[in-house]
Amino acid sequence: xxxxxxxxxxxxxxxxxxxxxxxxxxxxxxxxxxxxxxxxxxxxxxxxxxxxxxxxxxxxxxxxxxxxxxxxxxxxxxxxxxxxxxxxxxxxxxxxxxxxxxxxxxxxxxxxxxxxxxxxxxxxxxxxxxxxxxxxxxxxxxxxxxxxxxxxxxxxxxxxxxxxxxxxxxxxxxxxxxxxxxxxxxxxxxxxxxxxxxxxxxxxxxxxxxxxxxxxxxxxxxxxxxxxxxxxxxxxxxxxxxxxxxxxxxxxxxxxxxxxxxxxxxxxxxxxxxxxxxx
Numbered sequence: 233x234x235x236x237x238x239x240x241x242x243x244x245x246x247x248x249x250x251x252x253x254x255x256x257x258x259x260x261x262x263x264x265x266x267x268x269x270x271x272x273x274x275x276x277x278x279x280x281x282x283x284x285x286x287x288x289x290x291x292x293x294x295x296x297x298x299x300x301x302x303x304x305x306x307x308x309x310x311x312x313x314x315x316x317x318x319x320x321x322x323x324x325x326x327x328x329x330x331x332x333x334x335x336x337x338x339x340x341x342x343x344x345x346x347x348x349x350x351x352x353x354x355x356x357x358x359x360x361x362x363x364x365x366x367x368x369x370x371x372x373x374x375x376x377x378x379x380x381x382x383x384x385x386x387x388x389x390x391x392x393x394x395x396x397x398x399x400x401x402x403x404x405x406x407x408x409x410x411x412x413x414x415x416x417x418x419x420x421x422x423x424x425x426x427x428x429x430x431x432x433x434x435x436x437x438x439x440x441x442x443x444x445x446x447x448x449x450x451x452x453x454x455x456x457x458x459x460x461x462x463x464x465x466x467x468x469x470x471x472x473x474x475x476x477x478x479x480x481x482x483x484x485x486x487x488x489x490x491x492x493x494x495x496x497x498x499x500x501x502x503x504x505x506x507x508x509x510x511x
Contacts, residue, residue: 239504242310243452244482252282262302269300294332299446307335307392309454313348316340317501335392352495361390387463395459412443451482461487
């Protein structure tokens, strides 16, 4: 069976995009994501994103995300920009698009060629929103978390999916493959957690690396970048209402915390290539 796809990336957070608006999501999508995401052996990606028919009146499409391990995610900030770019270049050429996700409807506005701004919605540091256990009800700001005999200071943020943010002196020296899995599967996070390690350059410039649940270290994470700026704002490091530039391994995202603890994210969305594969 031949499967048509589009390979896209936002800050090198790369996914395989499938047009499922008429066909629906393939029944074997979990196995497909595991198989096609394998780097060096297949297309290679952080997972598969299915572009589906919208479920909300007035929306332009729906996004469903499947990680490289086959699990389904609630939201992907870099992915939703790419969905907007895909829709824009495949017959829905509107300057503002509305996309349904598993964590609510997102509005995305075109800011230039392959550049989109996403209204990401609000964030919460309360334990029930993540969920998190054994840490109190929250807000979970600057809390101790012991991971394999080392205690870290973490701030936990939900932006529709769970994140654990910790400030470090030097992100480049971290061995994420050693410490990332222990954070992801920590018993305090019953649904696992995405973990961001952030180095403060100054109040509006950060460097970040991320370990994503179900995918391992990725070169960027849009929701993780939003959670990081939210966490650093809660800690009093970053100013609310100003653009904060976050340097990731795959590029830069710009995040702003708006009144009401709402988040705005601006970044690229690039088509790498279109193709057909045997499945």
